Amino acid sequence: MKEVQDHWFKLAKEEGYRSRAAYKLIGIEERKRVLRRGMRVLDAGAAPGSWSQVAADRVGHQGVVFAVDITPIDPGLPENVHRVHADLREITLDDIGGERFDAVLSDMAPKTTGDPMGDHFQSVRLCDDLLDQMPQWLHRGGNMVIKVFEGRDYPDLLKRAARMFDDARGYKPRASRAESVEMFIICFRFNGKDGRIPHQSDAILPKRKPSAGWGADTQA
Numbered sequence: 001m002k003e004v005q006d007h008w009f010k011l012a013k014e015e016g017y018r019s020r021a022a023y024k025l026i027g028i029e030e031r032k033r034v035l036r037r038g039m040r041v042l043d044a045g046a047a048p049g050s051w052s053q054v055a056a057d058r059v060g061h062q063g064v065v066f067a068v069d070i071t072p073i074d075p076g077l078p079e080n081v082h083r084v085h086a087d088l089r090e091i092t093l094d095d096i097g098g099e100r101f102d103a104v105l106s107d108m109a110p111k112t113t114g115d116p117m118g119d120h121f122q123s124v125r126l127c128d129d130l131l132d133q134m135p136q137w138l139h140r141g142g143n144m145v146i147k148v149f150e151g152r153d154y155p156d157l158l159k160r161a162a163r164m165f166d167d168a169r170g171y172k173p174r175a176s177r178a179e180s181v182e183m184f185i186i187c188f189r190f191n192g193k194d195g196r197i198p199h200q201s202d203a204i205l206p207k208r209k210p211s212a213g214w215g216a217d218t219q220a
């Protein structure tokens with residue numbers, strides 16, 4: 001296990017990526033080709049920035065990447081990457097350029113606690129919150145990659161994604177450790193819906209409201 005970690009870690013150092021996570025997106029791109037030249041990309045949970053490095057290269061100078069994270073992202077990313085310090089759940093499209101995206105990438109993860117079930121629920125919650133916002137973020141026909149910690153609610157999440165996209169499947173890239181519970185859902189061609197199945201409780205319980213306080217854009 002250590003050897004594999006060291007391999008991707010060393011490679012990232014050699015090739016100038018900010019973390020070994022770069023090779024997860026590279027692996028996804030090699031097999032699935034979610035990104036194309038000229039795309040406008042939202043990279044959710046982008047710190048320290050290796051997915052943004054990979055995405056910036058894939059979309060080229062005609063494309064753009066908005067890298068959003070609760071943790072500040074250090075400067076020095078490619079010119080077509082805009083860094084945004086924010087909780088993604090608490091900003092709107094106007095805070096990040098006002099134009100919908102062609103692709104949304106999410107490597108967002110909760111702070112892990114050592115409780116696998118609790119971490120799984122937190123991860124699914126993050127994904128569900130992102131899917132709720134998808135009609136705001138993504139053009140119809142757009143693509144999405146979203147990371148989740150697998151567990152009890154994973155099949156429901158995958159089914160929800162399948163209601164929102166023409167094609168949605170789980171994929172584990174080579175650079176993701178075999179013993180890790182992380183899984184990536186790769187989706188093509190957004191249909192514009194949020195994929196939720198309405199529950200009776202929706203009519204009774206208040207909707208979660210975003211709180212103010214974020215939005216300080218730091219631009220590369």
Ligand SMILES: C[S@@+](CC[C@H](N)C(=O)[O-])C[C@H]1O[C@@H](n2cnc3c(N)ncnc32)[C@H](O)[C@@H]1O
Pocket residue numbers: 018019021022044045046047048049050051052068069070071086087088089107108109110126
């Ligand atoms: C595994 S790291 C991402 C690594 C990154 N893809 C890379 O290649 O460098 C997960 C990130 O998700 C971020 N995150 C978690 N919840 C978030 C949220 N609600 N909004 C924005 N970022 C979030 C964390 O701060 C953390 O930096």
